Amino acid sequence: MRNDHGIRILINRLARIDSATGWTGNLNPTQRAALEYLSEANQFSRSPSHVAEYLGTTRGTMSQTLKALVRKGYAAERRQKSDQRSISYELTKAGVAAVTGANPIADAIGNLPANVQAALEDGLLQSLRLALAANGGQSFGKCKTCAYHETGSENGFCTLLGLGLEAGESDKICIEHKEA
Amino acid sequence: MRNDHGIRILINRLARIDSATGWTGNLNPTQRAALEYLSEANQFSRSPSHVAEYLGTTRGTMSQTLKALVRKGYAAERRQKSDQRSISYELTKAGVAAVTGANPIADAIGNLPANVQAALEDGLLQSLRLALAANGGQSFGKCKTCAYHETGSENGFCTLLGLGLEAGESDKICIEHKEA
DNA sequence: TCTTTTGGTATCGACTCGCTACTATTTTGA
DNA sequence: TCAAAATAGTAGCGAGTCGATACCAAAAGA
Numbered sequence: 001m002r003n004d005h006g007i008r009i010l011i012n013r014l015a016r017i018d019s020a021t022g023w024t025g026n027l028n029p030t031q032r033a034a035l036e037y038l039s040e041a042n043q044f045s046r047s048p049s050h051v052a053e054y055l056g057t058t059r060g061t062m063s064q065t066l067k068a069l070v071r072k073g074y075a076a077e078r079r080q081k082s083d084q085r086s087i088s089y090e091l092t093k094a095g096v097a098a099v100t101g102a103n104p105i106a107d108a109i110g111n112l113p114a115n116v117q118a119a120l121e122d123g124l125l126q127s128l129r130l131a132l133a134a135n136g137g138q139s140f141g142k143c144k145t146c147a148y149h150e151t152g153s154e155n156g157f158c159t160l161l162g163l164g165l166e167a168g169e170s171d172k173i174c175i176e177h178k179e180a
Numbered sequence: 181m182r183n184d185h186g187i188r189i190l191i192n193r194l195a196r197i198d199s200a201t202g203w204t205g206n207l208n209p210t211q212r213a214a215l216e217y218l219s220e221a222n223q224f225s226r227s228p229s230h231v232a233e234y235l236g237t238t239r240g241t242m243s244q245t246l247k248a249l250v251r252k253g254y255a256a257e258r259r260q261k262s263d264q265r266s267i268s269y270e271l272t273k274a275g276v277a278a279v280t281g282a283n284p285i286a287d288a289i290g291n292l293p294a295n296v297q298a299a300l301e302d303g304l305l306q307s308l309r310l311a312l313a314a315n316g317g318q319s320f321g322k323c324k325t326c327a328y329h330e331t332g333s334e335n336g337f338c339t340l341l342g343l344g345l346e347a348g349e350s351d352k353i354c355i356e357h358k359e360a
Numbered sequence: 361t362c363t364t365t366t367g368g369t370a371t372c373g374a375c376t377c378g379c380t381a382c383t384a385t386t387t388t389g390a
Numbered sequence: 391t392c393a394a395a396a397t398a399g400t401a402g403c404g405a406g407t408c409g410a411t412a413c414c415a416a417a418a419g420a
Binding site: 006007008009010012013014015016019020021029033036054055057103104105106107108109112116117119120122123124125127128130131132134 | 186187188189190191192193194195196197198199200201209213216234235236237283284285286287288289291292296297299300301302303304305306307308310311312314
């Protein structure tokens with residue numbers, strides 16, 4: 001019996017139970033995952049393509065999913081001036097509320113001893129990094145740990161895009177992230 | 181920023197990436213999860229109801245999923261003599277082959293240091309136990325750790341069902357499991 | 361026996377998901 | 391400069407999940 005497979009199966013089972021029990025609003029698992037990503041990504045990383053790449057699905061599916069979120073009142077489109085093709089989605093108040101709602105799995109994990117939580121997060125992050133590397137995926141880290149991030153100006157500055165960041169944005173996920 | 185939510189999101193993301201990359205045969209995530217469960221459950225625990233409860237879905241969906249697996253040649257029905265209503269599904273050769281095939285996420289996890297793997301498995305198991313307890317779910321442990329398990333006879337004996345086990349079955353998941 | 365419970369299905373509507381095809385809007389490079 | 395290629399988003403198809411409801415048959419209780 002292989003233990004490495006066992007861990008993978010455990011992960012899948014937990015995710016599945018989370019989908020079955022983590023009920024806030026009338027959201028299905030994918031819609032909820034997209035919503036959670038939107039709440040943690042910066043303004044340059046909230047297009048259908050980016051969410052799709054982050055969640056390992058296709059642009060087509062994510063396009064539909066995001067429009068479903070808009071239809072349900074959890075998100076809104078915002079057209080970019082720079083590139084007329086791309087759209088940046090942002091959460092509405094209802095969207096923020098849905099993301100911050102209580103969740104059985106999160107509660108269960110929150111009740112674990114702190115050292116177990118730390119070990120768990122560490123192991124999962126390492127797994128994710130290896131898996132993404134094997135798959136040619138992006139790192140999707142946060143601005144503040146990025147090689148292009150500068151702390152000079154008010155809310156931080158991105159030297160790749162040559163733009164100042166909005167308040168709080170240095171703690172958000174960016175599609176262009178490059179480990180410093 | 182809440183870390184407990186972070187772990188839950190990591191778990192979901194890994195499961196999602198696994199679904200997107202873990203490609204053996206023409207199986208979708210649910211079908212693969214069901215197949216994996218069948219390969220690890222004993223003969224009394226392979227009915228649609230049991231798989232549904234284990235994976236946190238409904239009997240209706242699992243009924244369809246299992247029939248899809250039969251249609252694709254990965255599983256076969258076996259009617260029970262004792263209860264004419266219930267069905268025990270078992271893997272075909274193709275089913276066993278699909279389950280044992282390589283997988284990017286499993287490989288990634290397998291490449292982690294042994295102590296990280298151990299901590300990861302421990303944390304996930306604890307989370308799962310708490311989540312299931314909060315949800316009134318079963319434990320789904322293996323025969324050999326069960327209060328009803330006796331090692332006297334050839335392959336072990338189940339004192340709950342009053343039946344001798346088949347070879348290797350004491351290492352399989354049972355729906356009636358009760359921690360010894 | 362008659363009723364209730366249990367195990368498995370069928371069906372409906374909303375949705376994911378992989379795929380292909382298509383339209384706009386950049387970007388490129390000769 | 392200006393046509394070709396890459397990129398961003400979408401539409402639509404077929405298979406299938408998923409929650410819900412409704413059924414039927416077998417088993418268990420009263």
